Amino acid sequence: MSHLFQTYSRWNINIKKAKGTIAEDENGKTYLDFVQGIAVCNLGHCPDAVADAIKKQLDDVWHVSNLFKNDLQEKVAEQLTNHSTGDLVFFCNSGAEANEAAVKLARKYTQKTKIITFKQSFHGRTYAGMAATGQEKIKHGFGPMLTGFHYLPYNEPEAFQTLSGQDDIAAVMLETIQGEGGVIPADREFLQEVQAFCREKQALLIVDEVQTGIGRTGKAFGYEHGGLSPDIITVAKGLGSGFPVGAVIGKKELSEAFSPGSHGTTFGGNMLAMAAANATLNIIFEKSFLEEVSAKGEFLQKELKEKLQFPCIKEIRGKGLIAGIECEAPVQPLIEDLQKDGLLVLPAGLNVIRLLPPLSVAKNEISEAVEKLNRVFAHHSSVKQ
The missing domain is CATH 3.90.1150.10 (Aspartate Aminotransferase, domain 1)
Structure with missing residues (x-):
């Protein structure tokens, strides 16, 4: 049993x-x-450079608290911002947590609540993650979802015409390749329409790079293929070579919404996770x-x-x-x-x-x-x- x-x-x-x-x-x-923990072990199982970094960190310090300064967090954040459109990073433990934080950040910054996502998308299994996901099967039996999410057909630029009269949109959230939804790459025309819509409505563009980020598509982030400039990027899976870690990367103007006390995590960005992430990015971002x-x-x-x-x-x-x-x-x-x-x-x-x-x-x-x-x-x- x-x-x-x-x-x-x-x-x-x-x-x-x-x-x-x-x-x-x-x-x-x-x-x-050809599973690799579901796009987690991007350097393969047990890469030597990452193992060595974790072993070294084990002898120094594992965990303190995010009340203390953390040089390792700064190193990993610098790598992520140097290779993305973002300027600031919040570390957490998973892709679901990263997407949850992205929803909070978008709503708090814009002071609007409606978020557009897409049918067949997948954004995690927290309540915000489930609500953002465009697949009914993962919501079955869990009662009322977090409200404010609206789902459009993926890869159909004309679908945005149905929202022409709405100005209460906080963000559009998408995957540049729908992984769980069937490995469906977004067309460049569609991605450009999403970005234009966000700018017109003064909404934030959130790109969920949990599966496509950290080099998976041949670039640091999948959105680069579509010529996007996201306001918020979420990553996890490949970031730590199997060590649990996630991150939200955002533009500097969003800092006012994530001020002290607005969001937090006990384990996010701990020393072992940062050692793994830093060693991973040292290789992949070359x-x-x-x-x-x-x-x-x-x-x-x-x-x-x-x-x-x-x-x-x-x-x-x-x-x-x-x-x-x-x-x-x-x-x-x-x-x-x-x-x-x-x-x-x-x-x-x-x-x-x-x-x-x-x-x-x-x-x-x-x-x-x-x-x-x-x-x-x-x-x-x-x-x-």
């Missing part, structure tokens, strides 16, 4: 050891891991590293589209090292067979296989993963015939 709440439909795999792209279960079976990610992302898309030629596949899409394979039917049987063949991948909804290799993945590992996908798709296609 398990003593855990059964909030997850867990796979029957117990990972006991992992390094880089390879994970090993309790039976000694190895897997090519120009040459991001250029390699971009090149490997193009290689991944090319391999998938050239090698996976099956009628059951509707579309292959993505950017950088996040890819989605949309199928005609539910993908869970494919995912289970891929696990048997030593490849770990994720669903993104019922019909999409999601690939999230580490940014440090080698091209031959990408080719190996595509070969495993080809083998499993071929098997399922032959069985159906």
Whole structure:
């Protein structure tokens, strides 16, 4: 009997050891891991530079309080602001916390309450996160949601015409690639329309980079591909190489809304998390590293589209090292067979296989993963015939 709440439909795999792209279960079976904690271990499992930084910090100090100065927080904040449109950072523990803080910051700064998000979006499982999410299935059974959220169709610029007479909008919140919603990249035209709308309505632009940030798309942040200048950026997942950490990055004019006592966290920005984040960003934010990610992302898309030629596949899409394979039917049987063949991948909804290799993945590992996908798709296609 398990003593855990059964909030997850867990796979029957117990990972006991992992390094880089390879994970090993309790039976000694190895897997090519294209899950990486759901886009968390961007440098692969247990990267040496991050491990060394955490070990060193363990011998100094783990946690004090945010009532004290924290030089490590300043270092990580400087890295985040130097590579984004933001000027100031608030550290927390997760993407959901970051999005919760972003909603609070937008409402307090604008003194307006309505926030526009998009259908099929995902912004976390706190009450503000659920309310912002454009998927009813995650809200079922939890009673009334936080009010003030309005959902538009994603990738449809003309949808903003329905809001032309409304001036009480605090912010528009979006993902530049909807990850949980099916790995759906935003069109540049759509992103530009969102930004123009925000400027017209004097609303803030919030970009949720929890899954696409920290190098995942081949740039420091996914919004860079769309030519955006967000007022608020939320990050987490890849920021700490597996150590729990999140952040809100905002423009300097927002500082008046987050004054002393307006928001807080006990554990956010603690010394161990900052040591992990600083070491992670030292590597990922290097120009040459991001250029390699971009090149490997193009290689991944090319391999998938050239090698996976099956009628059951509707579309292959993505950017950088996040890819989605949309199928005609539910993908869970494919995912289970891929696990048997030593490849770990994720669903993104019922019909999409999601690939999230580490940014440090080698091209031959990408080719190996595509070969495993080809083998499993071929098997399922032959069985159906």
